[in-house]
Every structure is written in C-alpha cells, then in structure tokens.
Amino acid sequence: QVNSKQGGSPCKEKHVVLLSPVGKIKISGCETGLHEIKLPKMSVLPSRAESSVPCEVCEGAEEMTEPLQQCTAWLRAYFCEPATTGTLPVPAFHHPLLQRDSFTRQVLWTLLNDVKFGEAVSYKQLADLAGNSRAARAVGGAMRSNPIPIIIPCHRVIRSSGGTGNYGGGQLLKEWLLCHEKLQKEKLAR
Numbered sequence: 001q002v003n004s005k006q007g008g009s010p011c012k013e014k015h016v017v018l019l020s021p022v023g024k025i026k027i028s029g030c031e032t033g034l035h036e037i038k039l040p041k042m043s044v045l046p047s048r049a050e051s052s053v054p055c056e057v058c059e060g061a062e063e064m065t066e067p068l069q070q071c072t073a074w075l076r077a078y079f080c081e082p083a084t085t086g087t088l089p090v091p092a093f094h095h096p097l098l099q100r101d102s103f104t105r106q107v108l109w110t111l112l113n114d115v116k117f118g119e120a121v122s123y124k125q126l127a128d129l130a131g132n133s134r135a136a137r138a139v140g141g142a143m144r145s146n147p148i149p150i151i152i153p154c155h156r157v158i159r160s161s162g163g164t165g166n167y168g169g170g171q172l173l174k175e176w177l178l179c180h181e182k183l184q185k186e187k188l189a190r
Contacts, residue, residue: 016060018072021079022173029067033094036147039169055079067091082117082184095147106130107142112152118185122160
C-alpha cells in the first residue's frame with residue numbers, strides 16, 4: 001500500500017500485466033501515478049519469433065488508470081516502435097522513493113532525463129551527472145532500488161570497464177535491452 005500525499009490515505013492500487021517480447025511485465029499504480037514495474041526473470045533469451053510478440057495487456061485491462069494506460073502505451077512503443085517513445089508522455093510516478101528528496105531520487109531523475117535511448121553511461125558518469133562524482137557506489141544502490149525499470153532506464157548503466165554490471169531483471173534481460181536499443185538505434189540511423 002502506498003500512502004497518497006493528501007492526508008496519508010492509501011491509494012487504490014490497480015494492476016495490469018503486459019505481455020512483451022521479454023515475457024510478462026507486471027505494472028501497478030493508482031490514479032496518481034505508477035507504483036512499480038516488475039520485470040520477468042529470464043533464464044533464456046527470447047528467440048527472434050518471440051521478440052516480435054505483439055505487446056498487449058493480458059490482465060487488468062478493464063480497470064486501467066490513466067498512468068497505467070500511459071505506461072503500457074510507453075512500454076508497447078519501447079518494444080515495438082522505439083522512435084515514438086520521445087513523443088509519448090512519461091507516466092506520473094507515485095512511489096515513495098520518487099516522492100521524497102534524496103540522492104537516489106536525484107540519480108533516477110537524472111538517468112531518466114539525461115541518458116537517451118541507445119546510450120549507456122557508467123556508474124561513475126551517472127554520479128557526475130547527478131552532482132556527486134564520488135558516489136558511484138551510491139548510484140549502484142539507486143539502480144537496485146529503481147521501482148520503475150525500463151522507463152527509468154537503469155539497464156543503461158554499465159561498469160566503467162564496459163561490462164554490463166548487475167540488473168534487477170537479471171543479466172540476460174539487461175543484455176537483451178541494451179542489444180534491442182543498439183539495433184533499433186542503428187535501424188533509425190540508416
């Protein structure tokens with residue numbers, strides 16, 4: 001349960017499940033904004049055929065709030081027509097971590113606003129961008145606590161050595177997302 005700002009009353013959380021090329025993505029939120037995106041754990045990468053799975057809501061479509069509708073539209077675009085994500089509204093967020101002022105929030109907002117589709121940034125570079133060049137480890141902590149993965153693109157944060165680093169959705173999913181963005185960006189450049 002997430003408390004809303006007005007008087008601390010709990011909000012009415014709704015849930016949807018989006019069938020995507022990487023599996024079922026569980027999304028929760030209320031009228032005010034998104035609470036969380038839960039990614040599937042992947043043990044094998046999807047095949048080419050699975051990668052072209054149409055993105056569609058397979059559970060919860062009847063009670064979608066505006067932020068949930070915006071989220072599913074944004075994720076559908078991300079997987080199917082990435083060039084259009086920039087024209088779509090980013091849904092409002094209503095997770096306590098993104099409500100209070102903290103370095104973690106600063107890092108997540110910086111990542112959302114400054115690291116674009118198809119780009120990658122090291123933990124140290126993101127710490128610099130967020131205003132504390134010596135906080136690379138704290139950036140790692142912020143990535144681990146990101147409640148809105150993919151939209152807040154923590155998969156784009158990699159090690160200075162070029163290694164992918166850890167990811168809440170697992171190593172395979174991080175590699176898939178980075179590869180998806182690289183291929184889509186190359187396609188757009190042609």
